Amino acid sequence: MASPTYSCRAIVLRKTRLKESDLIVTLLSDTGAQRRAVAKGARKPTSQFASRLELFCEVDLLCSEGRGLDIVKEARIVRARESVRCSLEHGMAAAPMAELLERTTQPSLEEPRLFQASSVAFAALEEASRSGAPAIAAAHLLKTLAFSGLRPALEGCVVCGGPAQEQARGMMRFSFHEGGLVxxxxxxxxxxxPVSAATIGWARFFLSSPFATILQEKAPLGGTFSVLRLVQGLVREHVGARLRSLELLFSCGLFGDDVE
Ligand SMILES: [Zn+2]
Incomplete structure (x- = not known):
């Protein structure tokens, strides 16, 4: 009996080699659930999949359900996101976005808004300048945490709910374990x-603003990277992992000295 098939729109989050010429693709489907599927022969240059299952691509897929992994039967590119992959800075910013999605999504957990927000985020990344790319990543990472039930408390005290005021020298107290200001x-x-009130201000802005506004605002790289470090701490504490691609973004040297 033929296996049941389904079609879905998805963003390619990760590609893993399998055997000599196959590929496992990890996908964020349009339901917000994660899917993993095998694309047979995808690493042969002549394969129809070779150019259609690139990282960060948005694709329409026809798959058949397998016992373990599903099988990709057909793939059609909806948004190639070529400019994200062709620029080092944009690719560096996109990688932690995909890595956090891969770590927080699950096959059985649906959240269609996460797909919509991610699709808009990768589109915004295409629009961003090289130095503006990390701001899109910071905003998307914070929004992904929020969609995953890990929204940091940036408005009031995470313990008592009361106001969390700025203390001496413009600093605020932040708890990674509790997930917010104290x-x-x-x-x-x-x-x-201690985290500077300016960093908290940028984190609030990234969390609450649409990507179109973030593109216009041109957040400074120093503030953006401080927020990215805050995100890394939250991910380590609540997702139980370090985002390796975020570590790479910190150490790559592409964004100059003002990110320290
Ligand atoms: Zn309190």
Whole structure:
């Protein structure tokens, strides 16, 4: 009996080699659920899949359900995202976006808004300048955390819900473990680190603004990278992993000295 087939729109998050010429693609489907499928012969240059299953691509797929992994039968490019892959800076910014999606999505967990937000984010990345690319990544990473139920508390104290005020020298107390700001009354109850009020301001902006606004605002790289470090701490604490591609973004040297 033929296996049941299904069609879906998806973003390619990861490509893993399988055997001599096959590929496993990890996908964010338009339902927001993660799917993994085998594209047979995809690494042969003559394969129809070779140019259609590139990283960060948005594709329409026809798949058949397999016992373990599904099988890709047909693939059609909807958005190639070529400019993201062809620029080092844009590719560096896109990689942690895909990595966090891969780590937080699950086959059985649907969240269509996550797909829509990610599609818009990769489109915004195509529009961004080289130095503006990390801001799109920072915004998408924060929004992905929020869609995954890990929205950081940036408005009030994460422990008591009261106001979390700026302290001496423009610093605020932030707890990675609790997942947000901590007020001066609760600071003894949580392990906190100092984070500048300016960084918190940029994180609020990235979390709450549409990508079109973020493209226009041109956030400074220093502020953007401070937010990215905040994200890395939250991911380590709540997703249980370091995003290797984010570490690479910190150490790549492409964005100059003002990111330290
Ligand atoms: Zn408090």
């Amino acid at each position: 007020c001066s009354r609760c600071v003894r109850q949580a392990e906190t680190v």
